[in-house]
Amino acid sequence: MLSNRVFAGFLLLSTSALAQAPQGDRAELRALQAAVTAAQSAGDNAWMLISAALVLMMTGPGLALFYCGLVRKKNVLGTMMQSFAMMAWITLLWAVCGYSLVFATGNPVLGDLRYLFLRGVGAAPNAIYAPTIPHQTFMVYQLMFAIITPALIAGAFAERVRFGAMLLFSTLWAFLVYFPVAHMVWGDGGFLNAFLGGKYPVFDFAGGTVVHITSGFSALVFALYIGKRAGYPHEKMAPHNLVLSFIGACMLWVGWFGFNAGSALAASPLATSAFVATHFAAAAGAVAWMAAERIRNGKASALGAISGAVAGLATVTQGAGFVQPFSAILIGLIAGSLCYLMVSVVKERFRYDDSLDVFGVHGVGGFVGCLLTGVFATRAVNSALKLANGQPAALGWIDGNPAQVLNQLIGSGIGIALAVVGTLVALKITSLVTPLRMSDSEEANGMDLSLHGEEGYNFEG
Amino acid sequence: MIKIEAIIQTSKLDSAREALKNIGIDGLTVSEVRGHGRQKGHKEVYRGREYQVDLLPKLKLEMVTPSARKDEVVRTLVEAVRTGAIGDGKIFVSEVEEAIRIRDDTRGEAAL
Numbered sequence: 001m002l003s004n005r006v007f008a009g010f011l012l013l014s015t016s017a018l019a020q021a022p023q024g025d026r027a028e029l030r031a032l033q034a035a036v037t038a039a040q041s042a043g044d045n046a047w048m049l050i051s052a053a054l055v056l057m058m059t060g061p062g063l064a065l066f067y068c069g070l071v072r073k074k075n076v077l078g079t080m081m082q083s084f085a086m087m088a089w090i091t092l093l094w095a096v097c098g099y100s101l102v103f104a105t106g107n108p109v110l111g112d113l114r115y116l117f118l119r120g121v122g123a124a125p126n127a128i129y130a131p132t133i134p135h136q137t138f139m140v141y142q143l144m145f146a147i148i149t150p151a152l153i154a155g156a157f158a159e160r161v162r163f164g165a166m167l168l169f170s171t172l173w174a175f176l177v178y179f180p181v182a183h184m185v186w187g188d189g190g191f192l193n194a195f196l197g198g199k200y201p202v203f204d205f206a207g208g209t210v211v212h213i214t215s216g217f218s219a220l221v222f223a224l225y226i227g228k229r230a231g232y233p234h235e236k237m238a239p240h241n242l243v244l245s246f247i248g249a250c251m252l253w254v255g256w257f258g259f260n261a262g263s264a265l266a267a268s269p270l271a272t273s274a275f276v277a278t279h280f281a282a283a284a285g286a287v288a289w290m291a292a293e294r295i296r297n298g299k300a301s302a303l304g305a306i307s308g309a310v311a312g313l314a315t316v317t318q319g320a321g322f323v324q325p326f327s328a329i330l331i332g333l334i335a336g337s338l339c340y341l342m343v344s345v346v347k348e349r350f351r352y353d354d355s356l357d358v359f360g361v362h363g364v365g366g367f368v369g370c371l372l373t374g375v376f377a378t379r380a381v382n383s384a385l386k387l388a389n390g391q392p393a394a395l396g397w398i399d400g401n402p403a404q405v406l407n408q409l410i411g412s413g414i415g416i417a418l419a420v421v422g423t424l425v426a427l428k429i430t431s432l433v434t435p436l437r438m439s440d441s442e443e444a445n446g447m448d449l450s451l452h453g454e455e456g457y458n459f460e461g
Numbered sequence: 462m463i464k465i466e467a468i469i470q471t472s473k474l475d476s477a478r479e480a481l482k483n484i485g486i487d488g489l490t491v492s493e494v495r496g497h498g499r500q501k502g503h504k505e506v507y508r509g510r511e512y513q514v515d516l517l518p519k520l521k522l523e524m525v526t527p528s529a530r531k532d533e534v535v536r537t538l539v540e541a542v543r544t545g546a547i548g549d550g551k552i553f554v555s556e557v558e559e560a561i562r563i564r565d566d567t568r569g570e571a572a573l
Contacts, residue, residue, distance in 0.1 A: 236512045238505060297506050307508060344509020357508060 037132075041125075044132040047267035048141055054258025055144035059083050059151050062255050065248025066310075067155050068456075070356050073240040074446025075159045076456035082154040082166060086147050089167060093174055094143045101179040103129065103142065108191035108199065111183050128188050128196065130265040141262060142182075149178055149211045155356030156219030159237075160229050162438055163451045169222075169430045176422035177218060181415050182210045192411045195384060202411030203377050203395065203404070205274065206263035208318020208369045209415045216363020217419040219354060225427050226436055228353035230443050237355075242303055249306035253282050256313045260320035273381050274320040278313065281320075281332035285312020288336025296344070304340070307361065311339035314365035319373035322395060327376035334372070335365050367412050374408035462557040462570060463531055465538070467522040468494065468550040473542040474520055480541035481524070486534060488573060490523045500548035519550060525557050527570050 064083035068076045090098070097116055104111035105128075115121055118139065126135040150170040157166075184190040185204045192209075194201030204210060229237065239245060260278040264271035289308025290300035315335035316328050323331065342360035354360060377396030379385070385393040394401040430436060437443075442450035449455060469477060474491065481489065495516040502515035526534055535552055543549055562572040 233510070236514075238507055238512050296509075299506070301506065303507055340509075348509060 041132050041134075044130075044266040044268075045134060045137055047271065048130075048133050048137045048262060048265065051258035051262025052137070052141040052144055054255045055141070055148065055262065056087065058252050058255030058259060059144070059148045060087050062248050062251035063148065063151055065244045066252060066306075067158065067245075067248070067356055069241040069243065069245030069248065070155075070239045071158050072237060072446070073457060074448055074455075076240065076448065077454060078163070078447025078451050079154070079158055081163065081452060083151045085163075085167060086151040086154075086170060089170070090147045090150065090174060091143060093171065094139075094146055098146060098174060098179060099139050099142065101175075102146075102182045103139075103187055105188040106183070108189060109180050109184060111179075111187050132266055138265065141265075142186075145207055145211055145259075146174065146178055146182070149207075149215050150174060152211070152215040152358055152362055153219045153222060155358040156223040156354045157226050158229075158355040159447065160438055160443055161226065161436055162434070163447075165430050165434050165436045168433060169426050169436075172426035172429055173218065173422060176426055177214050177419050178210075180422075181214050181418055184414070185210050185411070192414065194407075200407050200410045200414075201385075201404075202370075202407055203322050203373050204318050204370070204411070205321035205373075205382075206260040206317045208315070208366050208373065209411055212314045212317055212362040212366025213370060213412055213415040214419045216359050216361070216366050217416045218423040219358035220352070220363060221420050221423040222427065223352055223354040223359070225424070228351075229355065230440060232353045233351060239303065246302060246306055249310060253309055253313065256282070256317075260317060264321055270321055270382060276325050277316055277320045277323055277328035280325050280328040281312040281316030281335065282309045283312070284329045284332025285309050285315070285336035285339075288312075288333045289340045290336075292337050292340040307343070307357070308336040308340065311335040311361045311365050314362045315339075315369035315372070318366070318369040319376060322373055322377035322382045324376070324378060324381055327372075327378075327398075331369060331372050331376070334368060338368060339365055367416070370408045370412040370415075371405060374405035377404065462525055462560060462573070463528050464523060464525045464555050464557045465531075465534055465552060466555075467538050467542070467552045468496065468519050469522060469542045470544065470549060471518055471520050473544075474522075476541045477522060477538060480537045481534070484533060484537050486524055486526065488524055492521045492523075494519050494521045498548070498551065517548070525560060525573055527573070528556075 060083055064080040067083065068079040071079045095118055097113065099118065099121065100113050100115035101111045104114045106112035121135045121139050123134045123136065125131050125133055126138055130138045150173055153173070154166065184192045185202060186193060188196045190196065190198055192198045192200050192202040194203050202209065231237070256278055257275050261271040261275035264274055286305045286309040289304045289311065293304040294300045312332035312335045316331050319331065339361050342364045343357045347354065347357070347360055373396065375397045378399050379392040379395050382395065383392035385395065387393045396404050427436070438447070438450060467477070478489065495518050497515050497517055500517065502513055502517060505512045505514055531554060535554065538552060559568065560570070560572040561568055
């Protein structure tokens with residue numbers, strides 16, 4: 001806050017002084033102004049580059065470890081490969097046209113192609129989104145979100161989908177679901193963009209709708225479409241190495257600071273606020289899930305604790321930069337207990353094989369987090385939305401704007417609809433081109449041998 | 462010669478080795494095995510999904526000794542690994558026809 005004031009003071013001094021200063025002083029003031037701008041840019045850029053790296057670390061190794069520990073050991077490499085392949089493949093899509101389709105100004109659903117092949121995306125900031133950092137930093141930061149989203153879906157179809165089919169599906173899915181939803185929520189002129197002229201203003205700070213609702217609901221559709229793993233649910237399919245999952249979950253927790261606090265797009269007090277909300281929700285989610293397990297099974301498990309933290313993180317993502325610390329704790333507590341119920345009671349009842357609970361944690365958490373953001377968002381935390389008179393606008397229900405819950409509902413509804421339809425279309429097209437599912441014998445032998453010709457654990461020799 | 466195979470609780474390896482060393486049994490092969498006798502398995506719960514685990518991890522000790530030492534070795538082992546609970550394991554004794562030391566082709570009890 002203080003540094004901002006000093007900065008603003010400098011600017012005020014320099015701009016007002018510029019008008020009447022004599023020639024020599026004017027040049028000096030211009031130089032001072034440039035130095036101040038460069039200093040802020042250096043601070044913001046350092047934080048945003050670190051944030052981008054943190055978000056990439058969430059996919060690899062964070063998510064890769066989290067998921068691979070939950071499958072059987074014959075599928076450990078195949079599962080890690082799904083995350084890693086997204087790091088490589090989505091990056092290329094993003095460079096060619098993905099970034100442009102999401103962040104170029106276009107129509108309310110999709111960006112145009114002005115940034116095709118990253119043309120014009122360089123060191124000069126993009127004033128619309130992040131005026132203090134190089135446009136290229138913004139581009140590469142947003143890429144990391146596009147990587148983790150399809151990687152999350154892979155948990156629903158774990159242990160039974162062919163590698164090539166997974167790549168083709170993820171490509172189609174990026175075009176049909178991720179790019180449009182991300183543009184609608186975050187892109188300039190997007191249909192749901194609360195800050196840049198959306199028809200239905202949705203608050204999605206770091207991707208509750210863009211990342212978690214889309215991946216969670218797509219995951220459910222995919223799991224239902226492809227069917228259960230051979231032997232599910234009567235055969236034992238216990239996690240083969242929860243130690244790996246544990247390490248992965250801790251990396252997700254830390255990486256999430258880049259995901260949520262980085263979404264402030266500057267090293268600002270808002271980033272701090274989002275950082276705190278993120279951490280508190282993760283902690284509350286872990287506590288709630290452990291308590292629920294203790295009550296229902298008599299034991300709080302390690303897998304439960306880390307699942308609860310991830311549920312809290314996924315659920316607070318949407319509101320991270322809009323809610324106060326104790327709202328975040330409440331969001332985390334709701335997330336931990338509700339996602340526990342979804343995963344251990346509702347899934348058991350309906351017997352669908354969302355193998356690693358992408359829907360139960362990210363879909364449900366994302367949806368609930370979207371609505372709770374409408375309740376708890378407050379201008380005390382985020383004053384970016386201005387009224388005509390320049391005062392910060394009321395954000396959520398607690399600010400006296402209950403209608404925002406409806407906006408959030410519309411936003412998540414559109415996200416869900418597009419996820420369901422887009423996933424079905426992508427699955428249909430993929431299965432016309434190549435078989436989605438491994439053969440029975442391939443599935444029995446495991447992904448590592450059948451799809452990649454190697455094994456995760458060779459302890460002999 | 463006889464071969465003594467003992468399937469024991471995994472936590473009892475050190476006391477078994479110590480006891481065997483004290484009576485001069487130096488050669489020993491240990492493998493990790495899984496199995497069940499009358500002991501019931503246990504329940505594991507992952508995200509609310511329960512699995513009954515029936516095959517429990519055990520250790521199998523194998524040693525070959527002169528036939529005359531059978532009672533002594535068996536008694537020592539039993540005393541070293543018994544807890545008195547179900548799941549303590551079993552000992553099997555069988556005849557061995559021949560023993561060969563690979564390094565120098567020594568045969569019989571001298572090879573042990």
